[in-house]
Amino acid sequence: MLLLTGTVSCESWINIEPTDRLSEDKVFSTQKGFQQALNGIYTEMNTNSVYGSNLTAGVLDVMGQYYVADIDATYSYYYFSRYGYSYDNVKSVFSSVWSKMYSLIAGVNIIIEKCDKPNVLTKQYQDLIKGEALALRAMLHFDLLRIYGPVMQVNPSADAIPYMTSADQNIQDILKADVVMEKIITDLSTASELLKGVDPIITEGVNNSSSPTGNNDFNYRQYRLNYYAVQALLARAYLWKGDKSTALNIAKDVIESTSRIFPFASQATSTGVLPDRMFSSEVIFSLYNSNRINVYQRLFAPTLTAKNILTFAGTLNAGRIPELYDTQNDVRYQMWSTYSGGENELIFNKFEDVSDNSGSTDRYCYMMPLIRLSELYLIAAQCEPDLNKATNYLNRIRNSRNCPDVSPSGAEELMTYITAEFRKEMIGEGQMFFFYKQNAMQNIPNGSALSGNMNISLDSYVVPVPESEMDKRM
Secondary structure (H helix, E strand, O other): OEEEOOOOOHHHHHOOOEEEEOOHHHHOOOHHHHHHHHHHHHHHOOOOOOOOOOOOOOHHHHHOOOOOOOOOOOOOOHHHHOOOOOOHHHHHHHHHHHHHHHHHHHHHHHHHHHOOOOOOOOHHHHHHHHHHHHHHHHHHHHHHHHHHOOOOOOOOOOEOOOOOOOOOOOOOOOOEHHHHHHHHHHHHHHHHHHHHOOOOHHHHOOOOOOOOOOOOOOOOHHHOOOHHHHHHHHHHHHHHHOOHHHHHHHHHHHHHHOOOOOOOOOHHHHHOOOOOOOOHHHEEEEEEOOOOHHHHHHHOOOOOOOOOOOOOOEOOOOEHHHHHOOOOOOHHHHHEEEOOOOOOOEEEOOOOOOOOOOOOOHHHHOEEEEEEHHHHHHHHHHHOOOHHHHHHHHHHHHHHOOOOOOOOOOHHHHHHHHHHHHHHHHOOOOOHHHHHHHOOOOEEEOOOOOOOEEEOOHHHHOOOOOHHHHHOOO
């Protein structure tokens, strides 16, 4: 394991650098060592191969058909936008995703196994660290399942992925998708029980302040898989499984329990001089990435060539923007701007650097959001059988974004509105592809066209397990 330095400020506490490689026994001989090992997992999740790019703003969002990408084969993400899993560059990326995710899981499993080591951790630290680690194991497996597993509502018993519960590198059987789901839910449920009694977020909130003593283990809880983040993951998992009743109950409970902890962002902070385009007060779980500006520079900066930039088809006035945003008063509309002087006119600014160098914007200029409050409202809207109640959940989001109420006439129109809100809420966060897959949608927007949809097969939602992994089983 990597022994990591612990410090005082939010940035230095979370964005830490490895200082030495020590034996496991030495790392886990102190409470501080456990915390530093867990910090190391969160830090490694920021790498570009996983949540630093591919599984958030990059590859998965291209596959969610947000961007112009398949005009011709010279576009950087051409084969991703066409679900060309047989092409070498696509295979390479998803092989890297697989290996990095299972490497992270192996590290998490070491922490879980060591948590029961006697006379090292206090009861509070033991439950907190083990709870977060179990939740991380579940989350990482869940995203692997959502990428490489089948469309659950069509074929839940199809082969999916291994579920690793040990730190050893022995080859494990590939399990059926429904079996993997039960293991994910079990880990999340256990994590929830452990965190429920010790997570300070329940009584103190996220606590965005640095301890003068340098002990920040219980601060900045939105940058950890806290109790409410675990509950949100459970709602997400039950919906993926198809258990809408349980997903609804959990989503409602999180919504009702966290109004003071994760309030909707104000319109003033979302559109001010230093706009909070992350809607940071609503983010239930985020990675802290002090190099997040690189996401903007590599994917969205106006200086990129037209074949390398990720942007919507059209302009602010024609194409995908006016199609998606039904009013320019929508605060999410402010994430887009025009640029003259380069190849690209339409620029997506969600990940632009908005720091004022005083530290006052740290809470959002380094965020890579992975779970946010609005998703709970959208889960509730999808799962609530009463049309009026479901519409109320949807309109609560719209009102917070300065949009008028909608009044769907039935379940089909409601789902159309939910899909549109999900597209607006989750852009840059890697969730749209999963939304389409969870709902087995075969007619979705064509990101490279100014308007209209494209038909895709359900097979397009299933990324093949890497050949290197299958070769181990020959």
